[in-house]
Amino acid sequence: MSHYIVEPVPGVSGAIRVPGDKSVSHRSLMLGSIADGVTEVSGFLESEDCLSTMKAMRALGVRIEQIGPQAVRVHGVGMRGLKPANHALDMGNSGTAMRLMTGLLSGQSFDSELIGDSSLMKRPMERAAKPLREMGAQIATLDGKPPVKITGGAKLKGIRYELPVASAQVKSAVLLAGLYANTPTTVIEPAITRDHTERMLLSFGCQVDAAHGEVSLTPPTQLKACTLEVPGDFSSAAFFMVAGSINPKKDAVLTITGVGINPTRTGLLDILALMGADLRVVNHRSAGAEPVADIEVRPAQLKGIHVPEHLVPLAIDEFPVLFVAASCAQGETIVTGAEELRVKESDRIAVMAEGLKAMGVTCEVLPDGIRIQGRPEAKVFSGGTVDSHGDHRIAMSFSVASLRAAAAIKILDVANVATSFPDFPGTAGSAGLNVTVHD
Numbered sequence: 001m002s003h004y005i006v007e008p009v010p011g012v013s014g015a016i017r018v019p020g021d022k023s024v025s026h027r028s029l030m031l032g033s034i035a036d037g038v039t040e041v042s043g044f045l046e047s048e049d050c051l052s053t054m055k056a057m058r059a060l061g062v063r064i065e066q067i068g069p070q071a072v073r074v075h076g077v078g079m080r081g082l083k084p085a086n087h088a089l090d091m092g093n094s095g096t097a098m099r100l101m102t103g104l105l106s107g108q109s110f111d112s113e114l115i116g117d118s119s120l121m122k123r124p125m126e127r128a129a130k131p132l133r134e135m136g137a138q139i140a141t142l143d144g145k146p147p148v149k150i151t152g153g154a155k156l157k158g159i160r161y162e163l164p165v166a167s168a169q170v171k172s173a174v175l176l177a178g179l180y181a182n183t184p185t186t187v188i189e190p191a192i193t194r195d196h197t198e199r200m201l202l203s204f205g206c207q208v209d210a211a212h213g214e215v216s217l218t219p220p221t222q223l224k225a226c227t228l229e230v231p232g233d234f235s236s237a238a239f240f241m242v243a244g245s246i247n248p249k250k251d252a253v254l255t256i257t258g259v260g261i262n263p264t265r266t267g268l269l270d271i272l273a274l275m276g277a278d279l280r281v282v283n284h285r286s287a288g289a290e291p292v293a294d295i296e297v298r299p300a301q302l303k304g305i306h307v308p309e310h311l312v313p314l315a316i317d318e319f320p321v322l323f324v325a326a327s328c329a330q331g332e333t334i335v336t337g338a339e340e341l342r343v344k345e346s347d348r349i350a351v352m353a354e355g356l357k358a359m360g361v362t363c364e365v366l367p368d369g370i371r372i373q374g375r376p377e378a379k380v381f382s383g384g385t386v387d388s389h390g391d392h393r394i395a396m397s398f399s400v401a402s403l404r405a406a407a408a409i410k411i412l413d414v415a416n417v418a419t420s421f422p423d424f425p426g427t428a429g430s431a432g433l434n435v436t437v438h439d
Helices: 022-033 048-059 095-106 126-134 168-178 196-203 234-245 267-274 309-327 339-343 348-358 392-404 415-419 424-431
Strands: 003-007 014-017 036-042 063-068 071-077 112-115 138-142 145-151 160-162 185-188 207-211 214-218 227-229 254-260 278-287 290-298 331-335 362-366 369-374 384-387 409-412 434-438
Touching (some): 003 392, 014 424, 022 071, 095 126, 095 145, 168 196, 196 207, 234 254, 234 278, 234 290, 267 278, 309 331, 309 348, 309 369, 309 392, 348 362, 348 369, 348 384, 348 392, 392 409, 392 424
Parallel strands (some): 014 254, 036 227, 160 185
Antiparallel strands (some): 003 434, 112 145, 207 214, 331 369
């Protein structure tokens, strides 16, 4: 089992670029595959998660070429052109890919089965399966978990579905199934979630209307191939936003270039601003349907806050590293309304609390969140060993904690970092962190 050794360093500075957005990369392959024509994608994230989606689409009869670094060409087969795979489709560690593919495959004429690695096979799938069954899909799970078995040939009908919990993955699964429905489909959100699916459907020529917390899709007769540019992944940039904020190197500036700043993803910017962080979003531009900018980060004395619950769905993947920031803040930070964190790659609330306590941070697990007592001192973390439980975001978060650690941090079970951030140690090193990989 591979692990990191992360040594304390004087600080971080300079300019870095993070890999392409994972959410956008997944969707570019899925929609490009069922479009008419050739879709070219630049900035594609060549991570294990996205490569699992690529392998699955190829197994369904789609020709996908890797034509250069972070560049792919998808030869679309049209909405009815996918072919049955001759084996179960392995989605690796990606819950996003499995839930979205469940929606996409619900309207096909053939049977499909979705599996994943040991972590993914324990994750809940019924929240996506339930509304798809209401549309007429025939889906079976094993006690609510994978394998997900989809019986082909179902006639799907459009529905009006109110999400019980804000979830971009469930919303996207319903919209992808809605492509094959006989009438329009509407999803009602209790809180705004990431809208990459809606934006990309528009790029492929679909009619999508979003207003007042409702998203409606009119079933198209075809999707039209297009050219897509994938922005830098905001969730990957988040580690360096926090690193720059808790930076012991005074007057240093850390710049993350080309970051996607889709407003349904940037809750962390708002939360860090409420904590007193010095973050400046500059050089605004566009990458296709997605807004992009550079983010400059300067050290600041953060203060503890009660995170507003309306920001929680807009920062759901960034909470592990936010907990590191909260540990370095003046006063108490409370997060509530974040039960979604318990069904990610790990129970991120429990696993982060375990690691923080192991390094001397006082925190209390709440039913839907956490309470952290910050310590605004030079060495907040004692160092020592933490277990990431195979969760890539936990591993990278504790790497950032090394900036305020009294001794080296050993982080166990880090192989899954490659699912979202290939060569994280190299990028971290270019900013000034000292992360080494050991087998």
